[in-house]
Amino acid sequence: MDVKPCCHYCEDKTYVRKHGTARSGLMRYRCITCNRTFQVRYIYQGNEVDIRRLIKKLLAEGKSHSNIANQLGINLAVVYRYINGL
Incomplete structure (x- = not known):
């Protein structure tokens, strides 16, 4: 059975x-x-579907940009890209 x-x-x-x-x-x-x-699954966490939601949540908690990047295991440039897109 193939699950789509x-x-x-x-x-x-x-x-x-x-x-x-x-x-x-x-x-x-x-x-x-x-x-x-x-x-369905990505090797690099910056491409995951809910990464924008996680960045927004951590920003609301008052975390710094570099702290968010370290915590999520992504590049700091990815954090800035999503922040500018919000």
């Missing part, structure tokens, strides 16, 4: 298809509905 993943962007399950593999060897998927590709 849910799209990270539009949360649709019915129109998700396999889309090859990433350089890391992990399976990539393509959502036909929103025409975007994604992976």
Whole structure:
């Protein structure tokens, strides 16, 4: 039985298809509905789906930018990129 993943962007399950593999060897998927590709699991934490929510939560707690980067295991530039996008 093949369990299809849910799209990270539009949360649709019915129109998700396999889309090859990433350089890391992990399976990539393509959502036909929103025409975007994604992976179920990422090697680098900066690409995870809920990283923006975690950064926002830690900022609300008063953590510094470098502390957030260290705690989440991501680069400081990623933290700044998400902060500028908020």
